[in-house]
Amino acid sequence: MKIVMLADLHGNLPATLAMDAMLQQVQPDEVWFLGDAVGKGPSNAETCDWVRSHCTLCLGGNWDYGIGGKEFAEDGYFWAQLGPERMDWLKNLPREAEVTLGGIRFRLFHGRPVTPLMRVNDDKELLGQAFHTGKGDFGGVIFADSHRPFVRSLQDGYIINTGSVGNSLGVNRAHALLVEGEKGDTPAPLMFTILSVPYDNQAAADIARQDEHLPHRDAYINEIITGKYSR
Numbered sequence: 001m002k003i004v005m006l007a008d009l010h011g012n013l014p015a016t017l018a019m020d021a022m023l024q025q026v027q028p029d030e031v032w033f034l035g036d037a038v039g040k041g042p043s044n045a046e047t048c049d050w051v052r053s054h055c056t057l058c059l060g061g062n063w064d065y066g067i068g069g070k071e072f073a074e075d076g077y078f079w080a081q082l083g084p085e086r087m088d089w090l091k092n093l094p095r096e097a098e099v100t101l102g103g104i105r106f107r108l109f110h111g112r113p114v115t116p117l118m119r120v121n122d123d124k125e126l127l128g129q130a131f132h133t134g135k136g137d138f139g140g141v142i143f144a145d146s147h148r149p150f151v152r153s154l155q156d157g158y159i160i161n162t163g164s165v166g167n168s169l170g171v172n173r174a175h176a177l178l179v180e181g182e183k184g185d186t187p188a189p190l191m192f193t194i195l196s197v198p199y200d201n202q203a204a205a206d207i208a209r210q211d212e213h214l215p216h217r218d219a220y221i222n223e224i225i226t227g228k229y230s231r
């Protein structure tokens with residue numbers, strides 16, 4: 001089966017629609033969401049609704065809980081866009097899930113608030129902590145949050161990042177992870193593919209430029225144009 005795992009849409013509708021077109025080519029059996037549908041960009045109701053209508057498994061990210069739970073006063077712009085029903089959904093998303101694929105037990109989460117921010121170059125000790133929990137040991141960790149896709153192995157197992165659909169850093173395209181294989185304990189082949197999808201970054205920037213109330217608007221525009229973190 002084909003499972004696409006994606007995250008960090010962050011209110012970027014052109015990037016989300018480009019990924020949607022890619023998914024129509026890939027034809028996955030399931031699409032799983034690993035957090036941060038909202039925040040940063042200008043089209044939050046749209047990206048939240050896209051997740052809810054396309055994803056069969058949904059986990060929360062730090063922005064989903066922060067906005068949904070009204071944790072920060074400066075997020076009023078996002079509250080007004082989303083309204084109470086969506087915010088309630090965001091704030092109640094589960095933090096973790098697990099799945100066994102091809103005989104490997106994978107732990108899935110967004111990143112924060114479950115762990116500190118984990119990046120590809122962080123030390124193996126920090127990254128390795130994610131494999132060992134009160135629910136036992138995992139042979140793989142799949143997460144998001146750092147906005148950079150990667151597939152690598154550690155002594156503990158595979159560590160895989162979905163990258164970001166709407167706010168990629170490094171390479172400013174929309175990213176997601178395609179996993180191909182069979183669910184279950186039987187050892188079997190697996191394939192991990194990074195989906196790398198170009199989108200109209202200038203059109204996404206223009207939507208933000210037309211919205212003077214978007215918090216940290218210049219930083220957001222710079223990030224989607226350059227792929228450089230700007231706050």
Ligand SMILES: [Fe+2]
Binds near residue numbers: 008010036061063145
């Ligand atoms: Fe994020």
